[in-house]
Amino acid sequence: MHVLNKFKYCPQCGSKSIFFDKKHFVCGNCNFDFYINSSGAVAGLIIDENGSLLLTRRKFDPCKGTLDLPGGFIDINEKAEDALVREIKEELNLEIIELNFFGSFPNTYTFKEIDYYTVDLTFECKVKTFATLQANDDVSEVEFIPLKKIDTTEIGLSSIKTIVSTYIEKS
Ligand SMILES: [Zn+2]
Incomplete structure (x- = not known):
């Protein structure tokens, strides 16, 4: 549900x-005027030494149990690049050493019945080492899947499905 449907009074x-x-x-x-814009979010494309893509499994709703990319919402006054470095440290305990912008993908993210409109800024990332890898925070497990073997129907969030499909096509 769009959040503005929750407003009954000014x-x-x-x-x-x-x-x-x-x-x-x-x-x-009283002319009170309140805008709802797209929220910034980030997603990371991380490839291991065998050419497999790092995918996470979502621990919580929305789309609990489905595959996802690491990432999350950008905090207020935070750079997108810093948000991705922070999220990948929180979720995976990995340190990003290089980021390259891949593209932006709009999404609707429903949390507790409220729709949040996001634009997912996606980066290809290089990490210092995979030795420190852990599944933390809202990630239940981490999988490295060769690009040709990724079943995109296992990806729950629509923008993430589009990102991964686009990435596979371009690779
Ligand atoms: Zn009013």
Whole structure:
């Protein structure tokens, strides 16, 4: 559900005279005007020495149990590159030493019935070593899968499915 459907009253003046479309919420009484934009998120493409792609398995909903790429939301005032370095350290205990922008992919991420509109900024990443690898945080396990053997129907989030399919096509 779009978050604006949760608004029943103006949060500034309490009026019921409210209007909204996909982009913003407006109060007809006090002119309170609140925009909803796409949230920034990051995803990392990491290839091991055998040419296999690192995929994670999601520990939590949405799409619990499906394959995913490491990454997550960008914090307020955080650079996308820093967010990916932070997320990959948190989820996998890996240190990124090189990042190259791959592309951006829009997504809708539903959490507790609220839809969050994201743009997933995707980077190809090189890591210092895989020796430190752990499955932490919201990752239940980590799999390295040769590109030709990846079953993209096992990927739960639609943008991640598109990212991995695009990456396989370009490789
Ligand atoms: Zn108002």
